Amino acid sequence: MHEHRLRTGARLTELGLGAAQLGNLYRRTTDEEARDAVDAAWDAGIRYFDTAPHYGLGLSERRLGAALADRPRDEYVLSTKVGRALVPTPDRAHLRDDDGFDVPAQFRREWDFTRDGVLRSLEGSLGRLGTDRVDVVYLHDPDAHWAEASTSGIDTLVELRDQGVVSAVGVGMNQSAMLAWFVRETDVDVVMCAGRFTLVDRAALADLLPAALDRGVSVVAAAVYNSGLLAGPRPRPDARYDYEQAPADVLDRVHRIADVAEPFGITVPELAAQYPLRHDAVASVVLGMRTAAHVTANTARMTSAVPSELWDELDRLGLVPGVGSEQDRHTGRSTS
Template sequence: MRERRLRTGVRLTELGFGAAQLGNLYRRTTDQDAHDAVDAAWDAGIRYFDTAPHYGLGLSERRLGAALAGRPRDEYVLSTKVGRVLVPTPDRAHLRDDDGFDVPARFRREWDFTRDGVLRSLEASLDRLGTDRVDVVYLHDPDAHWEQASTSGIDALVELRDQGVVSAVGAGMNQAAMLARLVRESDVDVVMCAGRFTLVDGTALTGLLPAALDRGVSVVAAAVYNSGLLAGPRPLPDVRYDYEQAPADLIAHVHRIADVAERFGCTVPELAAQYTLRHAAVASVVLGMRTAAHVTTNAARMAREVPDELWEELDRLGLVPGLDGAPGGEQDSTQNGATHD
């Protein structure tokens, strides 16, 4: 599998393993399914794995660490996130988590982007992962905590990077505007943008991506299926977009994309998986994977050859956000840390 290199030298496979579902996102996943998914990812050539304490109150980190145990540590890249410190709540262990994960409420999430909070969070993550280092650390969803995250939070991460404790730092969010500001004003290496650069959402094209190219910062694209809207060959009437019911006009728009894709023997999910990698700033696409079957499907979508004529037709019809005509691999990679290997 092809890799793209961040400006600090970290190499990300173009397809990354998103481990939120290993934390029982929305429903339970077995330990065996989680382990099998990671094994399948390794067999498929995936070497970038992303997790966070938020995912299942640490369950995702524990499962991912266990599944990667015994793998050569220098052969894969591991990222996690800081900003939510897990505080034990044994009195609530009989309850279920109320933040989207089917796990016991043994901990509560406490927002903390102070230097101490960042260090405590990372230390706990290392313990759960069973490793002595992670390669990339993101500030996690600092939307309502900009002042603290953009000062003490990012300063702590930069300090860790400069000390050689981690190899690259940045932030992950479900918006583009604040990420663009962070790229312009801070010494970050990579940002994870969820849902704002997809086949139907070009929000990141007007601020974040130009800033990233200008500053040599790489972008990891996540949530490229937009909560399910782009996950199937044709969207169903009750499909969701950004966690809510998708509007009828947007569903109709995706059907028009599907009409074009099918003429070229391709599907909407294949286009959604590959679209963001056509931009020079993007280093990797992280897709959520719960089972080995999910891994196989996503890897096949990334490997599918999409003819240039299909992208040109979609662009001509104005059905996808424009990328100024040039795939990322054909642009000058010296503009950005995401060089192509």
């Protein structure tokens, strides 16, 4: 599995395991399924694992930490996030979480990007992960918390990095404009951009990606299937796009992409998984994987040979414009 080095030295495999589903995102996942997924990822060469306290109110971190406990710590990169503190709510433990995860509501999430909040959140994550360090820490979705996130939040992470507590720091969001600001105006090393650099949404090309190239900041692309729209060979009529019903014009575009790809023997999910990595600023694509079967499928998508002629044809037709800064993937940047 090819890797790309962040400017601080941490190395991310081109495919990373996103562990939201290990926190019972939308439905229950068993402990065995979670461990099997991590084991399969390791066997496939994946060495980048991403989680957050938000995912299952800490369940994702606990499961991921347990699954990685017997792996050599220096052989993988682990990232988590801060900004959503978990506050105990024992009076609600008999209820279910109301934020998309099938877990008991024994905690509530409280936005907190203050210095103390960031430090407490990271301490809690270390305990749940069962480790003495994480490699990358992101501010988690600070969209509505600009004042704190752009000052105490990022300043605290930079302080932790400069002290050697963490290797790299950044921000993870579902938008590109604020991420671009963090890249231009703060000392971040990496940002996670969810859903804004995909086959059908390339907003990050206008702001984030040029800024990242200019500042030497790496980008991790997430949510590249856009809520499942791009996860199958053809979208269903009721397919979701960014958590809502996909508009007719978006559905039509995906069908047209599939029409072009099928004669080449390539599917839409293969294109969706690989497209972000065509840009020089992108170091890794993080995909949510609940089971070992998901790992096998996504690894195959990431490693399939997509002909350059197909990308050229999609560009010529205006369906998937070229990224502008593309270089050969395995000679243009530091890899191993």
